[in-house]
Amino acid sequence: MSLEDQSTTVEVASALIADDDEYFRIALRNILADRLGIPNIVETESFDEAIECLSISQGTDLALFDLAMPGMNTRSNIRTVRETFPGARVVVVSASCERNDVLRCLEAGAHGYVHKGIGPRGLTAALRQVCDGTVFVPQFLPELEPLGENQGLPRASQNAGEGDTLQRFTPRQREVLQLLVEGHSNKGIARQLDLSESAVKFHLSALFRHFGATNRVEAATHGAKLLAEVSDRNL
Numbered sequence: 431m432s433l434e435d436q437s438t439t440v441e442v443a444s445a446l447i448a449d450d451d452e453y454f455r456i457a458l459r460n461i462l463a464d465r466l467g468i469p470n471i472v473e474t475e476s477f478d479e480a481i482e483c484l485s486i487s488q489g490t491d492l493a494l495f496d497l498a499m500p501g502m503n504t505r506s507n508i509r510t511v512r513e514t515f516p517g518a519r520v521v522v523v524s525a526s527c528e529r530n531d532v533l534r535c536l537e538a539g540a541h542g543y544v545h546k547g548i549g550p551r552g553l554t555a556a557l558r559q560v561c562d563g564t565v566f567v568p569q570f571l572p573e574l575e576p577l578g579e580n581q582g583l584p585r586a587s588q589n590a591g592e593g594d595t596l597q598r599f600t601p602r603q604r605e606v607l608q609l610l611v612e613g614h615s616n617k618g619i620a621r622q623l624d625l626s627e628s629a630v631k632f633h634l635s636a637l638f639r640h641f642g643a644t645n646r647v648e649a650a651t652h653g654a655k656l657l658a659e660v661s662d663r664n665l
Contacts, residue, residue: 442491442519442561444470448480449496449523454546458494458523458553465554466561468492477501478602484511485628490518492561497524497531501600505538510636512539519560523553532568542566596660599640606633607653610646 445468447458455473462468472487474480478501484490493511495502511520521542522535532543544556545568556566596604602623609619616634620627634649643649 442466442468444468444472444487444490445492445494446472446474446480446483446487446490446518447494448474448477448499448502449494450475450499451496454496457550461550461554461557462492465550466557475499476600477507478600481511481602481632482625482629484515484518485626485632488515488628490515492557493518493520494523494557495520497522497526497535501602505534506639507600507636508535508538508540510632510639514632514635521557521560521566527568536565536567540565543568596656599637600633603633603636606630607637607649608657610634610637611650611654611657613650 445462447455447462449455449458452475459471459473462471468491472483472490474483476499477495480493480495484493493515495508495511501507508520508522511518519541520539521544522540523544523546524531525546526532527545535543542556542560542565544553544566548556548568559566599607602625605623606619609622614622616627616630619625620630623630634646637653638644638649641649641652643652
């Protein structure tokens with residue numbers, strides 16, 4: 431099943447696979463290289479590693495994310511990827527058949543949601559449709575309805591307090607938050623964590639979205655409060 435996208439067909443010359451399952455990465459690489467003819471393919475095992483690769487290359491045409499890999503824990507991560515790397519077609523390739531998982535990814539801006547169980551032929555067809563300018567929706571989702579305010583969120587986050595919010599950040603985002611609270615600049619954070627400044631900007635955007643902040647001061651204020659509460663709780 432597919433939906434028309436406003437974007438035009440793109441010539442895919444580079445792709446990124448972000449999945450912690452080595453065997454599935456091999457299968458996806460073969461599909462991308464042999465069946466879709468994509469010459470440049472990068473593989474990563476976590477969301478944070480994928481963001482660093484996207485930030486360095488700045489020219490990835492297709493990015494495939496496993497929904498269950500480390501760091502891929504909120505739909506805001508997908509939305510921030512779409513906003514930060516507008517030239518990349520973002521596809522979630524997941525073993526989940528949950529309707530809420532599909533909808534939250536599509537509402538966050540993913541160009542497609544592909545189930546891992548559809549086999550090589552199905553995967554090839556789905557990814558080809560995405561590259562041809564359509565949004566791919568799995569056949570087990572017959573209708574698209576908007577989610578309620580709390581639907582489609584990870585169960586642990588539906589009644590989350592501040593401490594739970596910190597757990598929803600990726601490990602890299604937590605490191606960036608700590609340095610932001612300490613007053614480091616983007617360049618300083620990049621130097622401390624051995625990241626590109628583009629990757630730092632991405633993680634800061636994700637933090638801003640989490641806190642509903644519009645600038646560094648607001649984000650640092652929220653972050654300092656959160657870190658203090660977590661520290662007090664651990665005493």
